[in-house]
Amino acid sequence: MRAVRHVVCALSGGVDSAVAALLLRRTGYQVTGVFMKNWDSLDEHGVCTADKDCEDAYKVCQILDIPFRQVSYVKEYWNDVFSDFLNEYEKGRTPNPDIVCNKHIKFSCFFHYAVDNLGADAIATGHYARTSLEDEEVFQQKHIKRPEGLFRNRFEVRNAVKLLQAADSFKDQTFFLSQVSQEALRRTIFPLGGLTKDFVKKIAAENKLHHVLQKKESMGICFVGKRNFERFILQYLQPRPGKFISVEDSTVLGTHKGWFLYTLGQRAKISGLREPWYVVEKDDSTGNVFVAPQTDHPALYRDLLRTNRVHWIAEEPPAALVRDKMMECHFRFRHQMELVPCVLTLNQDGTVWVTAVKAVRALTPGQELSCSEQKSRAPAWALHRAKL
Template identity: 95%
Template sequence: MQAARHVVCALSGGVDSAVAALLLRRRGYQVTGVFMKNWDSLDEHGVCTADKDCEDAHRVCQILDIPFHQVSWVKEYWNDVFSDFLNEYEKGRTPNPDIICNKHIKFRCFFHYAVDNLGADAVATGHYARTSLEDEEVFQQKHIKRPEGLFRNRFEVRNAVKLLQAADSFKDQTFFLSQVSQEALRRTLFPLGGLTKDFVKKIAAENRLHHVLQKKESMGICFVGKRSFENFILQYLQPRPGKFISIEDGSVLGTHKGWFLYTLGQRANIGGLREPWYVVEKDGTTGNVFVAPRVDHPALYRDLLRTNRVHWITEEPPAALVRDKMMECHFRFRHQMALVPCVLTLNQDGTVWVTAVKAVRALTPGQFAVFYKEGECLGSGKILRLGPSAYTLQKGKTKPREATEGPGDGPTL
């Protein structure tokens, strides 16, 4: 008789990963739970939030009667995720640490630990996502190291795995998985891919997992927690005072402590002004932040962006894009925003221009443009440059203002 398949499940101390582990047990697999500690932080009461999550994850393993391991990747997290986060802010971009964490920590460090140290046949997480493989096919995958090249040999991975959106479109988390390697994806199970969040909570309630049901959804950046973002980031980056300048008439409206504290589209709290103003452009040379007076000001809307080299999940790059140099698909750059129809244009270095069918509010350098086609997540690229705003185009020329160009008007990024 064949020994039970061994699946190592990442446990966060929350309800989703707990139910994922439970469902794997029900399928008859030998399951091991692993809690990752990636950040040393204390909440406002001096309690380490990771310790509480770790206890909750351990209790899940006791209830399910499965082995429990705790690993610490604080150093790797600092080097691969947090340093990138600070570096992006210093460049005036707005990073997405969740996407980077999945790429480097969960689907590289954890994946290799599970396979190499714990002898896993497959790994699992509580993400709401699916792949094109059935469980049995996942267990048949061999460990293939993919060659690193700009355009990999198309025939080198047979049966490449697709990343597919979850059944619960509101909870779908493929956005956060859009930089995961094919190597890890082909050995990963997503037990919640076909379920709704409500059903997952029901399963938890019926299986003595009440302690994870009470917990609030984790939102926001894990290492910032409930602290003021400005106070947090100024612990690591030097203040760089600059001015708030009206995009319309160039008048100075106030001052700030650093252009990196602001992201495009956000409300700028300018002292002494009752009306809300919104960040529309930033100038790294002078540190000035350009603002506009309305949440729907045309300076906030753009229909063109350029990414860095795109990480394609299945096919690098998709055959249609190579053949035609252009491809229609959809994209989003924030989790849960509506998908935007677009046309991709492939550049020789593997980067793409993305032209949205209609102008999009607050496209943000540093965020990832994640591409979709017919329920499949194709991959993603980091937004590095923006085309001109609708306001700039309406004017037909840039109004005279300080000599340098903002990120939207030229290759300053």
């Protein structure tokens, strides 16, 4: 008689992870729910939002009759996610902390806690994503240490797990999972991968999970919440005043408190001006921010960028790219944006040139890019942090 599989499910206190745990329980797995506290934050009423989320996650476990655990990764989150975020912003770049959090916290700290401390056969999350493995194949995976080095031997890790797009293309979250390691992916189940958000809500309503169904969906950067971003970031970074300068005629239009407060493509709120101006460039030597008068100004568009070293999700690097030094694929640099056809050119140092078939708006240094071999697939590779 086969032993019951033990799956440890990350619970956020929201509806998606609650339904993920419910579906795992229904399948017959032994399920443990774990709430991760990653940030000590207060909402606009001075209430710690993490405590409320923890209570909601605990209530989910009570309703489903499964064990509940709470772990704190506040220190790890500060060191690996928030410090990186501040460092990137101070350099004038635009990082994505959700991607970094998934890489270092959920699919590293939590993953190892579940496997090493709780004896999990697999972990699960409420992300809308899929992999190329069926559940039973996930349970058969052995621990394989990923080889170090610029390019690992292509035959050391066979049958690499692919990250695939969710059935609900609007909710698909594979962009945020594009830096997750092969080790974690091969031991992860995504119960919501084949479902739509509407169906997930229906399941919650039919199974007494109304307390999470009624919650507003969390959007934006978790540690900022509903607070003013400029006010928040200036608590950690020193103001570096500079000027807003028109990219068209070099006219000084106003002043700002720090060039790191602005990202390419965003509307610049310039005191005294009614018409909108948009950030097109930043000068780190002077602190000046260059702006253009239309949201579709030509200065906002680029068709070429170079990445940092690439995180290859499955095959490292793809055979076609090694053979031909160039390869056609699709990329995105924001969640839910349309995939853009492009050509990759591989450099000897492991970086990649990305040439878009048509120029795209607001390509920004520091952003994470994810590439897909096919337009219907989720990222096959994550192109780490754009350099323009």
